[in-house]
Amino acid sequence: MTEGAALIDGGARLAAMLPPGWIMMLGALVVPLLRGPVRQGWMLALPVLGLFQMLALPLGSEMSATFFAYELELLRFDSIARAFGLVFHSAAILSVVYAMKNDSALEGSAALVYSGSAISAVFAGDLITLFICWELTAVSSVFLIWASGNERANRSGMRYLIVQVGSGVLLLAGTIIHYAETGSLAFDHLGLVGFGTGLIFVAFGIKAAFPFLHNWLQDAYPNATVTGTVFLSAFTTKLAIYALARGFAGTEILIPIGAVMAVFPIFYAVIENDLRRVLAYGLNNQLGYMVVGVGIGTEFALNGTVAHVVAHVIYKGLLFMSMGAVLYRVGTVKASELGGLYKSMPITTLLCIVGAASISAPLTGGFVSKSMIVSAAAEEHYTVVFLVLLLASAGAFLYLGIKVCFFAFFGQDRGFRVKEAPLNMLIAMGGAAALCLGIGMFPGTLYGLLPYPVDYVPYTVSHVVTILQLLLFSVLAFAFLRKAGLYPPELRSTLLDSDWIYRRMLPWINDGLAFAYNRAVDRGLGPARGLLSQVMSTVERIHRPDGVLGNPWPTGATTLWAAIMLFALLLLSY
């Protein structure tokens, strides 16, 4: 046996011991013990190792464990899982490179656990394993937000955690009910067939940022750290798309949901000032395409969805990275404060433009993936959806790509003079940009990874020209609106979104109820309220260390109780 073969054999045996993702999760525990270059090397080695481990697995591998009486399928290695695993690993590698200079051990381990658990979620073959990984992503990722270390991030992180854990709880409840209904825990096609699957659907929907369930995304991502947002943008929502594709492919209701998702974030993106939040809205908009693809559910549409996930993870990561670099250097990503940075950060500018172009333009990843979903919609005769997606294509390109580049790097020079982004960030961004272009220019490789056979040719003259028309005229529209002074100026502001419901309305209702309650109390419910507070204070009083139940009684009392208990036992048996 040659050395190479031995190495591969060893890798295969290692791979046979752990499901993918676990290397990263376990390795993350060591991160706090390491320092400096060793830690950086270790953090980079983990996802790389994980990637090799995954690639060493043959398709169709399985691995299971027993948890209580249930057989858990820790590993189900099929082509969908492989595609997601591949893109998640790549995203993890790029993000780790991007975060190389970040010396926070907490953030480093959290990011690795987060990526690792997202990866192992993709390989979960049953709902319990999925649930565990699902919650693990929630709990680990919140530290990426909290690591910002300011009050706003703390509160935002808490809201994020509540929403994410809530999604997990719904998933668990749905799983239990589903199990009771069908006796199966397998995570295969579920479909909206009962109450249990309904709950699971909502759980997935929360993570996929369905309309009105979406706001945690725009709330949390811009509050995470420079490097944290990059990690966040890659995994959580795409995991949800994966789960939807696996469990609810072809569920019709997803098509209108996705169409709405594809459009409404654009309105917000137009007027939002915080550029990372603009990107978050953009993320939401692109998820809409994927949800539509899942909803259509044909092999072609699912191929398109998976392809778009791959392209999207990379270019959205690239965009978040470039805005992160700006935030890192300038200290703000408010459009109203930025402008003219191309002078200081030319490479970042260039890479950001590549990222923006990758949303739709030919020769980039978005072009070859997104058009699959749009074509799938047309093929299945969803005319309205087709038009909506076309509109969203133009809008997204303009207000999520061009806008970000324009306001950050061009526009009015606000005078900031800063250094170019650090080398590791540039390498990460460069890698992402190369991938974007690579996918766009050689779509064959991407198509080879997709779950079903592909016979789609993106580069026809007709397709290229029509898309160019669409994009060029949307840019023209931008220029026209700017010139005509119709384009809304960037203002420092907060935009109300569905988070208003829980950040304002619920507190209002709460206050209102409290007010009504107080009024009612004044009108004669006083005694009841008094009773309640009296009960509470009594509970505290008797359980405090100096209270009756919180305080060791004298020996005599115990003896008395022993006698009482004896008496009671005898009484009962006679």
Place this chain on the structure above:
Amino acid sequence: MSEHFPALQVLLPVLTAPLCLLLRHPTLVRVLSLAVTVGCLGISLALMEQAREVGTVVYEFGNWPRPLGIEYAVDTTNAFVLVIVSMIAAVVLPIGCRNSQVPEGREYLFYSAFLLCFGGLLGVAITGDVFNIFVFLEISSLATYILIAMGRDRRAIMAAYSYLIVGTIGATFLLIGIGLLYQMTGTLNIADLAVRLEDVKETRTVIVAFAFAMVGISIKLAVLPLHHWLPNAYTHAPPVVSAFLSATATKVAYYLMLRFIYTILGAGFVFDVLQFDVILTPLSLAAMFIGSLAAIYQTDFKRLLAYSSIAQIGYMTLGLSLNSELGAAAGIVHLFNHALMKGGLFLVAGCVLLRVGSTAIVDMRGLGSRMPLTASALVIAGLGMIGVPGTVGFVSKWALVSAALDQQAWQITVLILLSSLLALVYVWRLIEVMYLTEAPEGAERREAPPLYLIPTWILVLASVYFGFNTESTLGVARAAAHQLLGGAG
């Protein structure tokens, strides 16, 4: 050799104790005790294997056949208890008597007392003779009083004294019960008792015997109204002793209760005729709530743990009171799981006491940055107390809830979940103090020594490991419960 394992299980610690008294040399004594505890762990694991193979391993002393002589009888249930006791002993003993008030040159006294206590507990669990149970119970209790009195301040002596009184009352009650049973049957052998009691079960003497024995055991087990020796004893004892006792002493008492109810008297008699569950169920539920509530309002970490133990004992007795195989399995598996978590937490308290000098909760401010490893161990074990999935606490709750649901006891299920929320409150209080408040002025960042940290983390990591690997705990507990109930029909 292996046929002598049942005898050696108890003999090793009990005979090493006087040997320690003779040797006196601190290091020698320490190494010897360690070797003995590790050896006992090995023996208990081997016994578990044997018991799972042959059902019941019997060892007759002096080759006198039962009921003439004393026999040791090991089935899956007490093998499991033996494993718990010896495992905890082997893990915590390396810490030794550091940080208590044992003067230099007299450490050998600590080790002899510890080994006696250890051997006594093993003896209670292993023996198949009710009078022997009483004897070993007394051996372990007397050693326990000494160990508790070795705490850092004089309150420890007070605590030991009141435990002495209460514990003696408990033992006496048990002895009265045993005496009455002997009077009715003329035998002390457990298996023999079970056979001979069949004819005289409905007599008043047996009922009175049962009542006395149950109250006696309940005192040792710290069932709710009889629990008041526990907080003081656990609070003031040296940390190692608290960890050991909390993880083993009540467990052995719980085992006794199982043995008396299922093997000696039979579940049908206890629950259907005597309606023991009418008393035990409300007491268990009350313990779950009162214990947790009291834990919430405590100001001392160790005392908080002690009250939480009372609540956890409530879970165990609740499983028993459900009167089903699943319920007994839930109780048995919680023995193991609670031993891991609570043992780990008391060792955390030991780390805190060592470095901070006090276990008052206010003194634990900012512990997350001062002693990160200690604090994170507390958090993980605390998550187990709440019952977060992925920890042993979840396994116990799961087993208990499914046992309750199996009996259609919805209201009990709801109460179990509610009381878990109370656990969430007191654990969160600790997390808040440790991580979200600033350390007091002048507090230095100093982690506990490896001697403390390694045992702590062994228990904490085990509590996570067995949260996933449930076959070796829940599986064994189910087998044990099956054997236990199968014998009683």
Place this chain on the structure above:
Amino acid sequence: MPRRSIHEVLILRVVSKGIFPFVLLFALYVQFHGDFGPGGGFQAGVIFAAGWVLYGLVFGLTELQKALPPRWVEIGTALGVLLYGGIGVWSMFAHGAFLDYNVLDHHSTVHGQHRGVFWVELGVGITVASVMIGIFYGFAGRRRVR
């Protein structure tokens, strides 16, 4: 007449000095005759200890501890238990069960039983005597502290 301490009462000193050896001898009789008549290690140990306690009462704790240092008492306690357990272990080495006296003599089980009981009872006697004296030391040496 000034009140005298018990240690200075001459009659007591003389009489107890006279009785003391006989008490010990009686203890030994009860110990070793236990196989045939009433008695045994437990009773013998208590009687043995009673002799020393008498000595201590009359001549004072200091004198007693000079004759019988606390360390010896401690050793005695341990030694007795070890003797008892050692016999059991010995029988295990002789291919019997723990405390199986039958195997202690190769020729006759009766002899074996006799031998086993003899040594075990001796162990009990030593331990009981030591513990009783130890308890006396504990109480007599107690001062009002702190």
Place this chain on the structure above:
Amino acid sequence: MSEEGPLSEAPEVDEARGHRQAPQVDLHGREGHTLSAAESARIPAVGEGWFEQPSNINKIIWALVAVCVASVGADLFSLYHKHGHYGFQEWIGFDAFYGFVSCVLLVLVAKQLRKVSMRDENYYD
């Protein structure tokens, strides 16, 4: 968020040319951000960048218009075979028109949305 970080007064780099230093924000792993005077001098002053000259901007816009016209021209003169799933896709300049109109519409609607949903920056704080 970051702008809440402790802002310390950084030395203005080149006031005459409108240059300023980025506010010093405490972010993890922040290495030396300060731009040396020489580096600062190499960067064009405010208003002097290539993309800031009105003439250049006009050039860009005209170039854009030219490309747009060319792309529609390709339709107009049937330089290629245009095919689509729907009939309307084959109209001349359909995508161009659709893109332009939808982008303008999006902005106009968004401006209305601003009236409803815009609040002060610290609305939630």
